[in-house]
Amino acid sequence: MRRDKAALDYGGASQLDRVVELARRHVAEVFVSVRPDQAGDPVRARHPLIVDAFPDGGPVAGIRSAFARAPASAWLVLACDLPFLSDATIAHLIRSRDPAGFATAYRSAYDGLPEPLCAIWEPRSADALALWVAQGRQCPRKFLGAHAAALLDPIDERALDNVNTPEEYARARAAFDTRTPRGTMRIQIRYYALLREQAGRSDETVETSAETPADLYRELGTRHPFTLTPEQLKVAVNGDFSDWTRALRSDDVVVFIPPVAGG
Amino acid sequence: MTRFHFSSTPIDTDAGRRALQDGAAGGYVSFEGWVRDHNEGLAVRRLEYEAFVDLAVKEGDRIVAQAMARYPVRHALCVHRIGDLAIGDLAVWVGVSAVHRGEAFDACRYIIDEVKHRVPIWKKEHYVNGDSGWVNCERCATAPRHDHDSHSHGPHTHD
Numbered sequence: 194m195r196r197d198k199a200a201l202d203y204g205g206a207s208q209l210d211r212v213v214e215l216a217r218r219h220v221a222e223v224f225v226s227v228r229p230d231q232a233g234d235p236v237r238a239r240h241p242l243i244v245d246a247f248p249d250g251g252p253v254a255g256i257r258s259a260f261a262r263a264p265a266s267a268w269l270v271l272a273c274d275l276p277f278l279s280d281a282t283i284a285h286l287i288r289s290r291d292p293a294g295f296a297t298a299y300r301s302a303y304d305g306l307p308e309p310l311c312a313i314w315e316p317r318s319a320d321a322l323a324l325w326v327a328q329g330r331q332c333p334r335k336f337l338g339a340h341a342a343a344l345l346d347p348i349d350e351r352a353l354d355n356v357n358t359p360e361e362y363a364r365a366r367a368a369f370d371t372r373t374p375r376g377t378m379r380i381q382i383r384y385y386a387l388l389r390e391q392a393g394r395s396d397e398t399v400e401t402s403a404e405t406p407a408d409l410y411r412e413l414g415t416r417h418p419f420t421l422t423p424e425q426l427k428v429a430v431n432g433d434f435s436d437w438t439r440a441l442r443s444d445d446v447v448v449f450i451p452p453v454a455g456g
Numbered sequence: 457m458t459r460f461h462f463s464s465t466p467i468d469t470d471a472g473r474r475a476l477q478d479g480a481a482g483g484y485v486s487f488e489g490w491v492r493d494h495n496e497g498l499a500v501r502r503l504e505y506e507a508f509v510d511l512a513v514k515e516g517d518r519i520v521a522q523a524m525a526r527y528p529v530r531h532a533l534c535v536h537r538i539g540d541l542a543i544g545d546l547a548v549w550v551g552v553s554a555v556h557r558g559e560a561f562d563a564c565r566y567i568i569d570e571v572k573h574r575v576p577i578w579k580k581e582h583y584v585n586g587d588s589g590w591v592n593c594e595r596c597a598t599a600p601r602h603d604h605d606s607h608s609h610g611p612h613t614h615d
Contacts, residue, residue: 385508386578387590421593429576432510448508448576452592455505455512455536455577456489456548456568 198274198356200236203366206443209273213240214379214443218400219283220269224262226255239444249326252310252333257326260319267292272310274355276365282352286313291343295321298342302350307342309333311353377402378443380409387451392417406430406447407437421451460516460571462509462538467549476531481553485560487568489548491541495591499584505538505547508576512536519570527563529554534567536577 199209206214209225216223224243231237232244246261247254252270259268269287271278282299290297290313298312310333318340325336347353356362380403383396392413403409406428413419427450428435441447469486476484493500520532532552541547550567554560571577579591 383508385576386506386580387593389506425593427576429508429511433514434511448511450508450576451578451590453573453576454579454591454593455507455575456572 197234197236201274201276201356201362203276205440207236208276209236209240210443212271212273212275212278215278215280215283216269216271217379218280218377219287224259225273226252226258228254247326249331251331253322253326253331253336256314256333257319257322260314260316260322264319265316267316268314270310270312270314272355274357275311275353276356277349277351277354278311279349279352282311282347282349285348286311286345289343289345294343295340296337296342298337298344299347299353300344301353302347306334307337307344308353309337312337312342378441378445380441381444381446382409382413383446383448385448385451387421388419388449391419404440405438406435406441406449409441409447410449425452426450458513458517459520459532460513460534460536460575462507462513462536464537464539467535467537467546469546469549469551472533472535472549472551475533476551476553478530478553480555481530482555483557483560484551484553485557485564486549486551487564488546489568491543491545491547493543495581498581498587500543500581501584502540502542502582504540504580504582505536506578506580507536507538509538512575512577515575516571519567519574522570523552523563523566526566527554527559529559529563532563532567534571536571536575538577 199207201208203211213223213225223241225237225240226243226245227237228245228250232242243255243258243262245254246258256268256270269283286297286299292315294315295318296312296314298307298309300306301308321340322336356365377400379398380401381396381398384392384394389395401409401412403412407423410423423437428437429448429450430439430445432446469488473484473486491503516534520534524532530553534548534550536548537546548568548571550564552560552564554563580588581591582588
């Protein structure tokens with residue numbers, strides 16, 4: 194498939210946005226690994242990036258670059274072509290983590306080999322990967338086969354299916370549409386005037402299952418002492434006025450507009 | 457360059473007027489909204505304007521474009537203050553030049569009326585008695601609901 198797999202659309206969000214959002218629910222910080230020539234790509238550049246610091250390219254360069262950034266951290270590494278990846282799969286991986294090994298990974302449901310791109314890589318891998326590359330080797334899969342890695346059986350055999358052909362993409366999208374109608378989304382809210390004072394902040398980002406601005410305002414009203422009713426407000430999404438019933442998408446920016454008083 | 461913008465410093469009305477000059481224009485009409493020392497029975501000490509700037513500029517520019525489409529004027533501009541203002545300060549300025557005065561008056565009136573109703577700008581009044589409040593949001597809780605979508609409203613004054 195010649196298309197950029199990170200940019201493929203599933204239920205209105207790019208595959209990359211989906212996986213970033215998913216990861217964010219499980220770890221402290223999420224970065225997108227890019228080659229230097231991808232750093233300006235808008236699909237990627239909207240997220241914090243780790244640009245390859247090694248010329249060898251491929252996933253190993255990305256993993257080594259992550260360790261270069263935070264050598265003492267373990268890194269949850271996720272491919273961005275796994276549309277079925279779920280919270281359960283990531284949570285199981287984290288629960289089963291073996292910090293003493295080089296990595297914790299799933300076994301492929303097809304060939305039983307370790308899946309390096311849905312795995313937790315431990316800090317001690319950094320030096321071993323450098324040595325691996327110095328020996329002229331590139332394949333992270335073979336690396337995990339050759340080093341002590343905790344291997345888990347997938348809890349959902351499709352969770353690590355990737356998408357390589359237009360036919361697989363079509364099947365994944367179709368399955369996706371019926372399987373996860375809506376998860377939670379990350380929505381940014383900016384507050385002005387009375388709402389800013391009542392929320393005690395100018396902006397916030399929430400994980401929400403609210404499907405529309407109307408749902409979102411109701412939900413926020415349970416946490417902030419808002420006195421204005423939705424009937425008194427207008428709403429803007431992504432910089433322009435919007436309907437209260439518009440379907441929200443991940444990373445939308447929502448502004449509730451109190452009664453105006455210019456002039 | 458948008459035909460609606462914000463200023464965080466005193467509005468330069470001379471510059472605005474100069475921007476509207478045109479050999480084909482036979483007249484120029486401007487409106488200045490000033491900060492008044494009282495509102496709804498309370499003595500006002502000062503006020504602050506806050507705006508959702510991105511959308512306000514977009515909506516303000518649409519209003520000026522609509523005014524120019526409705527009335528055959530040569531040029532039109534609107535500048536709104538933002539930040540802290542004292543009594544007597546110029547809060548908003550509208551200027552229109554046109555071939556004939558009638559359209560200039562109409563367009564100027566249309567712009568200020570629409571700006572007050574549609575542009576996301578908020579005004580917090582600080583009163584002499586020490587209270588403060590967001591206009592149309594707090595003290596008017598019992599007043600008729602603010603009509604956001606009114607595009608054809610009766611005459612109203614700068615208040």
